[in-house]
Amino acid sequence: MDNPSFLYLLLFPAKKMMKVGKANNIYNRVQSLRRFWGEVDYEHSYRIALPQSEVFKLEKMLHFLLAKYQTGIDAGDGYTELFYIEALEPAIKHIHYVIEHDVINAQLQQGIEKPQISAGKSAAHRHRKMKKQSDAMISNLIRVTEQFSRINRLLLILLFKQHRLRYQYDIEENTVLFRIADNRTDQGETLKIMRMFSFFIEDFRYTGGTNYCSGACNKGTITQYTVQLISTDHDAHPLVAYLASQSERLFNKLPSRSSLLTEDLPILESGRILREILHSEGEA
Incomplete structure (x- = not known):
């Protein structure tokens, strides 16, 4: 029997976008996505628990049915699964349809639960998070500087x-x-x-x-x-x-x-x- 997984409809209010994807741990997936697309609206996003094979089929079906709502963004984590926020209502209707017709046996639930962090671990968690942000910032600074190094090299070639x-x-x-x-x-x-x-x-x-x-x-x-x-x-x-x-x-x-x-x-x-x-x- 397949291990359980989740299909999610994640809302990114600042970008007015929705991501349709799958993950075994939605909250962990959110942490990587929010670096590109901003904060997630946990309360108004959706999830549905299914065996992995069924999650994959439902995900592909929604990607196909919502194709006209795709943002057209061509870079970033999970960019091929991004849709305009207007796709939320038809996505929910499609999911309810397959549930009502017994295509899948599950319930669509609103809200993404955040894991509870114990008081003893919270300080260490904050430290790891800040260190990760700091490392990402330094890596980013180096990457941008290298880009301008290539631009300057191109300009020097043109000059000489x-x-x-x-x-x-x-x-x-x-x-x-x-x-x-x-x-x-x-x-x-x-x-x-x-x-x-x-x-x-x-x-x-x-x-x-x-x-x-x-x-x-x-x-x-x-x-x-x-x-x-x-x-x-x-x-x-x-x-x-x-x-x-x-x-x-x-x-x-x-x-x-x-x-x-x-x-x-x-x-x-x-x-x-x-x-x-x-x-x-x-x-x-």
Whole structure:
């Protein structure tokens, strides 16, 4: 017989999202999720206890039925199982339906119970929690610093090889439209550069992520990156803001147009390129 497990509907009020997942210990699972998505509404979340095989089937069914409510978030712990908060009501209706029709033998319960911590263990628990937060903060600081190290290395390459590269950039409304003409366009390299500008910050007061590269598109030999100037983001984390101010000093030394160019590189409109691709696929 299967060991018991839980299917849960966890609500994250700050993000206005719900996660549909499974766990043997919901509270332990919450501790890892809240680092990405904030505090859980324990009182208004739901759980249902079932054998593991049935939990898996019910979870997959709900993911399928709630597909139109998916958030589209593409990173973070359990991001594929996140739905807009409006998915809660239909999720409950689907679960009640399978219960009423004897597909499963269980009851949906509201509320996620927190484990009771004895007074003698509470101090040690707080110490472990603070140490874990401290370790995570230091690891995060190192990771963000390494990201800016890679950004600076990229800027230095552009500075020292500017006479051998065909590039051009314009700044529109605090956004850099950087184009480079290269016959060896590498999708993997493009994604690697985009990830340089995606930052996840975690410390004692703040947890969240921001992506300053809103997209990359290419046409022919031209690849264009759309990057927001971090110095214009008044909500940027102080660590990111400081490191960005140093990187932008390097960027400001880079001429806006390569001396190799005989004519301007056109600004690419990503929306129009996407429409052209879809149109050509439709004709094929």
